[in-house]
Amino acid sequence: MRLFKLNRLIPYLLLAPSLALTLFALGYPVYDLVRMSLHEVNRFGMLQQFVGLQNFSDLLRDPLFAPSLYRTLVWTFGIVVGTVLLSLPVALILNEPFIGRGIARTIILLPWAVSLAMTAIVWRWALSGQHGLLNATLMDLGLINAPIVWLATAQTSFPIAIGIGILVSIPFTVTVFLGGLSSVPGEIYDAARVDGATGLPLFRYITLPLLKPFFNLAVILNVIYVFNSFPIIWVLTEGGPANTTDILVTYLYKLAFRFGDLDVAATLSLIMFAILLAISVLFALLTRRGESRA
Amino acid sequence: MKRLLVVLFLLVWGLAAAQTSLRVVIAEYSGLTGPFFQDVAADFQRAHPDIEVRIEVVPWDLLFMRLTTDIAGGRAPDISIIGTRWLAEFVAEGLAEPLDAFMTDAFRGQFIEAFLTPSILDGKTYGLPVAASVRAFYYNKDLFEAAGITEPPVSWDELREAARRIVEETDAFGFGLQGGEIEADVYWYYALWTFGGDILTDDGQSGINSPEAVAAAEFYRQLIRDGLTQPGPTAYGREDLQELFKAGRLGMMITGPWFIGHLAAEAPDLNYGVAALPFKERPATMGVTDTIMMFSTSRAKEAAWQFLEFAFQPEYRFRFTQGEGMLPVLKAVAEDLYFAEHPRLGTIVDLLPHARFAPIVPEWERIADITVRALQLVYLEQAPPEQALNEAAEQINRILGR
Numbered sequence: 001m002r003l004f005k006l007n008r009l010i011p012y013l014l015l016a017p018s019l020a021l022t023l024f025a026l027g028y029p030v031y032d033l034v035r036m037s038l039h040e041v042n043r044f045g046m047l048q049q050f051v052g053l054q055n056f057s058d059l060l061r062d063p064l065f066a067p068s069l070y071r072t073l074v075w076t077f078g079i080v081v082g083t084v085l086l087s088l089p090v091a092l093i094l095n096e097p098f099i100g101r102g103i104a105r106t107i108i109l110l111p112w113a114v115s116l117a118m119t120a121i122v123w124r125w126a127l128s129g130q131h132g133l134l135n136a137t138l139m140d141l142g143l144i145n146a147p148i149v150w151l152a153t154a155q156t157s158f159p160i161a162i163g164i165g166i167l168v169s170i171p172f173t174v175t176v177f178l179g180g181l182s183s184v185p186g187e188i189y190d191a192a193r194v195d196g197a198t199g200l201p202l203f204r205y206i207t208l209p210l211l212k213p214f215f216n217l218a219v220i221l222n223v224i225y226v227f228n229s230f231p232i233i234w235v236l237t238e239g240g241p242a243n244t245t246d247i248l249v250t251y252l253y254k255l256a257f258r259f260g261d262l263d264v265a266a267t268l269s270l271i272m273f274a275i276l277l278a279i280s281v282l283f284a285l286l287t288r289r290g291e292s293r294a
Numbered sequence: 295m296k297r298l299l300v301v302l303f304l305l306v307w308g309l310a311a312a313q314t315s316l317r318v319v320i321a322e323y324s325g326l327t328g329p330f331f332q333d334v335a336a337d338f339q340r341a342h343p344d345i346e347v348r349i350e351v352v353p354w355d356l357l358f359m360r361l362t363t364d365i366a367g368g369r370a371p372d373i374s375i376i377g378t379r380w381l382a383e384f385v386a387e388g389l390a391e392p393l394d395a396f397m398t399d400a401f402r403g404q405f406i407e408a409f410l411t412p413s414i415l416d417g418k419t420y421g422l423p424v425a426a427s428v429r430a431f432y433y434n435k436d437l438f439e440a441a442g443i444t445e446p447p448v449s450w451d452e453l454r455e456a457a458r459r460i461v462e463e464t465d466a467f468g469f470g471l472q473g474g475e476i477e478a479d480v481y482w483y484y485a486l487w488t489f490g491g492d493i494l495t496d497d498g499q500s501g502i503n504s505p506e507a508v509a510a511a512e513f514y515r516q517l518i519r520d521g522l523t524q525p526g527p528t529a530y531g532r533e534d535l536q537e538l539f540k541a542g543r544l545g546m547m548i549t550g551p552w553f554i555g556h557l558a559a560e561a562p563d564l565n566y567g568v569a570a571l572p573f574k575e576r577p578a579t580m581g582v583t584d585t586i587m588m589f590s591t592s593r594a595k596e597a598a599w600q601f602l603e604f605a606f607q608p609e610y611r612f613r614f615t616q617g618e619g620m621l622p623v624l625k626a627v628a629e630d631l632y633f634a635e636h637p638r639l640g641t642i643v644d645l646l647p648h649a650r651f652a653p654i655v656p657e658w659e660r661i662a663d664i665t666v667r668a669l670q671l672v673y674l675e676q677a678p679p680e681q682a683l684n685e686a687a688e689q690i691n692r693i694l695g696r
Binding site: 042043044045046128129130131147149150151152153237238240241242243254257258259260261 | 358359362363365366383387389473474475524525526527528529530534537538543657659660663666667668670671673674676
């Protein structure tokens with residue numbers, strides 16, 4: 001009897017060490033953040049007195065918090081939607097054999113190979129009011145008469161930042177979709193064509209539903225990554241002018257490393273973590289329901 | 295018995311010959327900084343063979359975080375260069391060692407008083423000035439000639455007129471106005487101080503909503519509105535303005551003495567001049583010092599002091615100051631012919647008596663950020679100066695009151 005019970009325990013015992021290590025590596029920072037958010041912390045990371053939930057209320061009362069949160073949602077939604085809408089046609093095209101397809105796929109993948117900070121710095125130079133490539137190109141094309149200082153206001157810099165975000169997210173999403181498309185067995189298409197299906201209906205009723213799991217994967221991974229994406233906004237405008245392009249993660253950086261408010265920053269970290277967790281869980285529930293209906 | 299004595303002797307000898315080890319963190323001003331301090335350390339170790347000095351060079355934008363991490367980890371260095379604006383925080387946490395006990399009157403008397411003062415808090419000297427600069431007015435002489443201007447502007451109204459002429463007669467920009475990034479608030483303090491205002495009033499309240507302050511902000515706003523500055527000032531940090539000036543596309547700007555070195559290296563043919571900042575109610579300029587301090591957690595304070603004393607000998611100070619394009623902090627160095635007779639540096643040295651410094655208060659970064667935000671709203675015409683500055687002053691007073 002005892003041997004039998006031990007047998008059932010063995011898998012868990014074997015998993016235990018790596019599980020413990022992972023939990024520690026992931027959990028200790030969260031634990032530390034929770035501790036910091038419940039105390040007053042000085043600039044050098046040393047905990048002072050226990051203040052309970054005061055940091056949370058300070059943060060919620062901060063006039064810069066709500067606009068940053070709103071802007072983060074706009075940023076995330078804009079980039080993810082834009083990325084998915086652009087990646088799907090690209091993936092479909094790259095799925096069809098044509099001459100130069102290999103080169104085309106490589107070119108699409110290249111932005112992924114460049115670090116995000118480098119991409120942002122190159123774009124910052126391209127957007128410069130005086131020596132920028134963008135202004136030069138637009139003026140040559142006759143679309144504008146005088147150079148525009150793109151990074152001077154939020155109205156021009158934020159949409160461009162979103163555009164850059166879409167550009168750098170496309171390679172990954174295209175890869176995911178290509179993987180999905182190649183997992184669709186060719187026989188299904190043949191069978192559908194035998195039944196007389198062509199073009200758009202083929203796409204709507206066969207391709208899209210079978211792509212659903214990959215679509216979900218792309219969306220949720222992009223949401224998590226974009227929500228926390230720091231380099232693009234930071235390099236372009238540092239969240240300025242006047243905090244009008246600040247998203248939660250750039251505001252967090254300023255709180256922690258410019259002002260030295262490590263306690264409020266830890267609180268903001270936890271709130272961002274909670275938001276992302278909520279989004280992920282919500283999304284998982286919605287898509288699970290969709291799948292079971294299918 | 296004999297063996298015991300031999301062992302004891304070896305022990306004592308070993309301890310006496312034991313090396314004191316010093317860790318010195320140096321901020322990187324340029325490629326010359328590291329080698330310079332390595333040389334000083336080598337010379338020092340030759341003079342003091344029982345003290346080992348390890349120099350660590352850290353880039354400026356990583357320095358504060360690096361120090362914070364070291365302190366939090368219980369591994370604070372013995373000596374470090376810091377931005378003087380951080381000194382208040384270090385002193386508040388009890389991390390800075392007062393140097394008055396170590397300094398002799400003769401040592402103290404070497405310093406130009408104006409540069410020593412920012413490192414003195416509560417009557418105690420918590421650090422020594424290692425680099426100092428005051429800001430000056432740079433103008434492009436060729437553009438001035440093309441616009442028919444003979445003399446650099448003395449007052450802000452003359453500056454406005456000069457900018458207008460440059461914009462009309464040439465295709466360069468008039469006055470470079472920094473509206474973004476680090477020290478965007480400092481660019482406005484030039485106007486604030488010369489208009490007669492102050493960052494903090496005598497009773498420690500924010501002075502950025504005084505009538506003089508509002509007038510200064512309004513003046514800048516009108517310069518932008520009338521197209522006398524480069525377009526989109528909020529997108530320009532100091533480096534960006536300097537690039538424009540180097541390219542000969544900017545008539546006038548205000549920056550520090552290092553620019554002389556940059557221009558000599560990157561735009562040697564640019565015909566430019568250096569003058570005092572424009573004037574309205576009183577002459578002023580911004581002084582900035584960097585401080586070298588000893589940590590109270592150091593376990594080798596005597597040795598650390600010896601190193602500081604050694605490094606501050608005039609010959610080393612001269613080499614550092616000249617190499618980095620800074621201003622001398624020792625009287626002996628300032629009197630050296632190189633500085634006294636250098637046409638442009640000499641002009642800048644003459645501005646020293648009017649140098650004003652940013653207030654040393656904890657939370658200065660936050661206060662500066664609030665000021666920058668208010669100014670950016672004004673420059674973008676998103677808020678009238680009086681309203682923006684009033685709101686900012688209110689927030690700052692709340693922080694100061696804490």
